[in-house]
Structures are given as C-alpha cells and as structure tokens.
Amino acid sequence: MEGHMKFIIDRNLFLKNLNNVLKAISSNTAIPILKGIKIDLSENTLTLTGSDTNISIKIDIPKSDDLHIESTGSIVLPARFFSEIIKKLPGKDFSFEVKDSFQTKIMSENSDFTINGLDADNYPKLPEITRESSFVISGKSFKEVISETVFAVANQENRPILNGVNFDFNPKEINAIATDSHRLSRRTLKLATGPAVATNLVIPGNSLIELSKIIADDDPQVTVIPGENQVLFKISNINFYTRLLEGSYPDTERLIPQEATTTVELDALTLARSLERVSLLAHESRNNVVKMYLNVEDQIIKLSGDSAEVGNVAEELAFDSLNGENLEISFNPDYLRDALRVSITDSIVIKFTKPLRPFVVVPKDSDEKFIQLITPVRTF
Amino acid sequence: MEGHMKFIIDRNLFLKNLNNVLKAISSNTAIPILKGIKIDLSENTLTLTGSDTNISIKIDIPKSDDLHIESTGSIVLPARFFSEIIKKLPGKDFSFEVKDSFQTKIMSENSDFTINGLDADNYPKLPEITRESSFVISGKSFKEVISETVFAVANQENRPILNGVNFDFNPKEINAIATDSHRLSRRTLKLATGPAVATNLVIPGNSLIELSKIIADDDPQVTVIPGENQVLFKISNINFYTRLLEGSYPDTERLIPQEATTTVELDALTLARSLERVSLLAHESRNNVVKMYLNVEDQIIKLSGDSAEVGNVAEELAFDSLNGENLEISFNPDYLRDALRVSITDSIVIKFTKPLRPFVVVPKDSDEKFIQLITPVRTF
Known part of the structure; x- marks a missing residue:
C-alpha cells in the first residue's frame, strides 16, 4: 500500500449516506466490531458498510467534485460516535485520513479529531449473491x-x-x-x-x-x-x-371465510375514533376485549368496553348499511385498529359469519385486493 | 345534598384547565388518592385540584355560557384515565354527573362513560395561606x-x-x-x-x-x-x-472572585459549538473534562478533549479579545454549556484567576446583573 487511506468529502453528501448505513448498525450487538462502520476506499468509490447480521447495508459513493480520493484503504470506526462527530463538524467539507495503528484523523476548519479505529480485515464478509434471477x-x-x-x-x-x-x-x-x-x-x-x-x-x-x-x-x-x-x-x-426465513409458510387460504351472514358498511374513521374511546376501558381490563352488538331489525350497532376496576363505556355507532343476522361478537380492539389504519378506502365492509368465527375487513367499492381477517375472542 | 353533582361544560375550556392541573399529579405517588384529580362544584365555580404533596395546583372555572352548573358536589377521579377520556370525547360539550357509590357518568354525543370515583372527603386538605404579605x-x-x-x-x-x-x-x-x-x-x-x-x-x-x-x-x-x-x-x-425549603441558604457572596488575571471576550455561540464537539470526547472519558489553553503572547485559545479509549480532539477558538496572563485550565464542559445556553448577550466575558480558582461568565456590554461561576477540575 502506498501512503495511507485518505479522502476529502462534502459533509452533507457523506451524512446523507451515513444515516442510511446507520439503520443496519445496532449498539447492543454481541459482536463488538459490528458496532463499527466499515469504510472502504478504492480508486473510484467510497463504500460504507453496516450490519447487525440480520440486515446489512452497503452504500457506494462514486468519485465526484464532492468526493476527492487521495489514497485507497479500509478502516472500521465506532459508528455512533463517528456519526456524532460528522454531524457536529464546523465546515462544509472534511478530510479523513488513516494514520498508523488505525488512528484516523478527521479535520474540518479549525476542528481536528483523532479516532481509534479497528482493522477492517476483521469485519465479517457480506454474502455473495449472484444476479441471475434478479x-x-x-x-x-x-x-x-x-x-x-x-x-x-x-x-x-x-x-x-x-x-x-x-x-x-x-x-x-x-x-x-x-x-x-x-x-x-x-x-x-x-x-x-x-x-x-x-x-x-x-x-x-x-x-x-x-x-x-x-x-x-x-x-x-x-x-x-x-x-x-x-x-x-x-x-x-x-x-x-x-x-430470509426458512421453512414453508402455512397455507392461509382456507382460513378466509367465503360466506357472510352479517354485513356492515361504514366509515373507517368513524369506527376508528369510536374504537379508540372504547379501547380506553378495554386496555384497563385483563383480557383487552370490546363487544360489538349488531341489531339488524332495529338497525343499531353498539360498541362497548368495560373494566371492573375503572368503569365502562358504550357507544352507538353510525354506519351506512347493516344486513343479515343479528350478532354479538367480542374481539381485541387493537387488531381492528391496526386494520383500519391501513385501510385504502374511506368506507369499509366488515363481513361476519358466527360469533366465534373470524371476520374480514375489506375496502368498499374498490377493485383492489386487500383482505384483513380478525379472530374474535370467546368471552363466555 | 339535593340531587347529585352535575355540570355541562365546553370540552376545550375544561381540557385547557385540566392540562394545567395534571402538572401537579404524579402517577407513581405512594398515596393512592393523589393519583386522582379532585373536582368540586359550588353554585358558581367548578374547581379542579391536583397534588403530589410537593406542589399542588387548584384551578377555579367560573360559571359561564360554557359552564352550566346543575347541582353541587365533589368527587375524585383517576387523573390519567379521566384525562384520556376527555381528550377523546366526540362532542363540543360533555355532561358530568355523579351517581350513587361515587360512580360518575360522562356523556358526549353518542359516547357514554361510567367511571368509578372516590370519596372527595378523603382527599388531603391544601394548606391555608393568608394574604397579608402578598x-x-x-x-x-x-x-x-x-x-x-x-x-x-x-x-x-x-x-x-x-x-x-x-x-x-x-x-x-x-x-x-x-x-x-x-x-x-x-x-x-x-x-x-x-x-x-x-x-x-x-x-x-x-x-x-x-x-x-x-x-x-x-x-x-x-x-x-x-x-x-x-x-x-x-x-x-x-x-x-x-x-419551601427550610434552613438558611449559604452565603455565596464570598465565592465570587472580585479580580481577574486573564480575561477573554468572545461570541457565546462560537464557544458553544466548539464546546459541543470537544465534549464528544470528554463525555467518553471517565472524568468528563475539557482543557482550555489561553496563550496571550501568541493570541491563541485552544480547547481540547480526550478519551484513552476513543481518541482526542483539539480546536482553535475564535475570540474578540484576550488579555492578562497565560493560563491552562480544565473544567466540566457541561457546566459551561449550561451557562452559555442562558446567556442574555451574544458576546460574553470570561474572567479567570488561577487554574484551580473558579472563573466567571458575564454578559458583555450590558448593565444587566448576571454572573455565572464555574469551579475548575484538578487534572494533575
């Protein structure tokens, strides 16, 4: 190797890429070198690598007016600490130079840091993946x-x-x-x-x-x-x-009911707000359950939650249509909240079968294929 | 008592005052009733009280178009839970009515809560304070x-x-x-x-x-x-x-040095930014200390920090004037950071005496009386 690894780079360009690599670096990893960020410099490219063994991120920054490469090499620096320094440097650019014993000098305007680095040869290799089926x-x-x-x-x-x-x-x-x-x-x-x-x-x-x-x-x-x-x-x-997770994913097709005995159409936001209030009590109770009563003759839907210790709540729910059989069903309100949060239409359709059979939430008047299934809770 | 305590109030009016009372209520108090908020209703006033025994907050909301008082009384409700409910109620107003056994009914539009309350007679009395020396x-x-x-x-x-x-x-x-x-x-x-x-x-x-x-x-x-x-x-x-804290506060007058042997005038923000960088290393070291070198002949000020494990940093500091004797001093950077944060002028004056004597930070070109004193750290 001739000379030591050295480059000068625009600080914002570096920071933008550094922030992405940091997403792969965990400060409580059991493998000390993985607390570090690996920095490789070739003739034409600066490469930043971070890994927590589950995910790894490698970013290439090509040579440009904003990245002047003087001398190639590799180093590993403590990631959290290094990024704090880069964030706080005073200048538009900074220079980065590896000295003897992996000591790394970072200079920007009047500021002059020396950081103890680690040998990049000890950093784990990323997997080789061929492009054939990309x-x-x-x-x-x-x-x-x-x-x-x-x-x-x-x-x-x-x-x-x-x-x-x-x-x-x-x-x-x-x-x-x-x-x-x-x-x-x-x-x-x-x-x-x-x-x-x-x-x-x-x-x-x-x-x-x-x-x-x-x-x-x-x-x-x-x-x-x-x-x-x-x-x-x-x-x-x-x-x-x-x-990737290995093994075969279970067949879920058979879980999704094909028929419905009670169907309700309503506004997702109205339901979400009501659910949020009823959840206040459900969350205080041991089993975190809300009850929904659907009365087709009287065209009434009620939501309720209670906690022996704190109290109870009941609400009548506004809806667009309610058809089929009367039903009383209990479920975990957090599952329905999550389903409503990602709704792709303002109005939704909920299709129930029996009190202890899963019900589904689907978009209303949409060709999009999106189905959410929630298993009720037995409360008697 | 005729009938049960009852009022109807504008939700935003109530929330604004509730949020202030909550500042006095701690959820990890050892006295269970202090997790509650006390609500008193007289002919003309709704009063909210919270206390953690160190501080107590009592807010009076007078009868108005936004507060309709139907029947007087008192109750204590679980503060955190009650405020969550009020925040999430659907309507502009809500009604509040105490039923038998301290059960409290809160209604707003389609929403109907019943909360278990506590007897207000068991809530601690606030101190009586006469107005004579106000x-x-x-x-x-x-x-x-x-x-x-x-x-x-x-x-x-x-x-x-x-x-x-x-x-x-x-x-x-x-x-x-x-x-x-x-x-x-x-x-x-x-x-x-x-x-x-x-x-x-x-x-x-x-x-x-x-x-x-x-x-x-x-x-x-x-x-x-x-x-x-x-x-x-x-x-x-x-x-x-x-x-109030009892006992006599120490006489601090004698601690403040009246003379200075080295005086520096500089921009508070420039110093704060430099200090922030140098602190990165100081915070990694066992004793959290930065060093300042003031060289009057060469008109140079240097700040430095180091950590045996991580590395070191040195900066030259820009300043407006530097007079007196050369000095090398070590101190906790967090104390100076705190002092700079509350600076009332852009430029400040730091007056040093000896390396182990306290130094002071004062506003530059200001008649305001504001003096901050920092004790250095012995590092040899």
Missing part, C-alpha cells in the same frame, strides 16, 4: 405492500416463519401475506414489471421496516436479487441485504 | 429569572437547601441564586412592582420548573403569597402551591 419492481408499490402487511407479523420464537411477510412476486403482481395466527393481512398489488418466473420469499418483518425507511418517496426502482438464504435489494447506490 | 410581580420577569438559575440547583439528599433557588424579592428587584457547589448562577432583575418589605424564599427547583410551564408567555401578573413553609402563586384562575 428483477425490478416499483419502490412505491413495494413500500405500500410492506406497510399494509408488516404490522400483522408475529413476534415470537416458537414459530419463526410467522415473524416474516410471505411475498409472492409474479410477472404481474405482488401478493403479500402476514399473520400472527390471531389476525391476518393479505394484499395483492399489480406490478408494471415483475420477475419472469414466480418468486416466493419470506422476509423478516423487522428487515422490511428498515428497508421501507430506505426506499425514498419518489418511487425509486428496486432491484430484487434473491439468493440462497439471503435477498439483496438494490435502490440506486444502496445495497440492502437481509436474511 | 405582592405582585411580572410573570415574564419571574419566568426569565427561573430559567436563568434553576438549571444550577443541586439534586441530592445530603444538602437539601441547595436543591432550591434562593429568591430575594425586593421592592425594586428580584435577586436569585442557585448553586450545586460546583457552579453557581446569580441573576438580579429589576421589577416594576415588588413587595413592600424584602422577602426571602428558597423554592425547590422541580417546583419552579412546573411553575414556569404554567406562567403563559403573555406576561401575566403573578401574585406571590408567602406562607409558613409554603408559598402560593396566583396566576389568573390558577393557584400554584409549593413547599
């Missing part, structure tokens, strides 16, 4: 499908496959399913472009939440590159790796 | 003096008197002193009105922080009514009670 999808569509399903994943050890969203990428659509076995969200969205052959991936919910933050709102192209037990998403200069 | 001061001035001193109070058991700000109210000025024995802030502010005779009070820092939040920014009159071991502040319809 395909491109719309970032906006992908982000939408993530937000409409990821809240319903499980978060437990005993059935890890349910901690992910099951994606089925087809030439013409994404089909995504998430369930924690108490509720389920299934969304199908048309794609302008998709893979040539259907691709099925179960992606951990936590990874999807971080990925979603990285996909900008301007609908960037997302290149999906599935690997053995990893998948790589490329979004402009960002490479986002996540592990 | 006086009126400007809320804006009082709030300013609080913010300029309260950060410097101690927060420990062994010398409780230092956990308060020592106020001396004179006919023409407020003089306030706070110290945690490592640093001190002393502010004197002219008053248009003050007490006829000087009044000395040591008020707990925590109480002052809450009081400050209650004094609105439109400079309301604050009536100060000192009592035996309590003081009552009246701000429009709000009565704010706090206990």
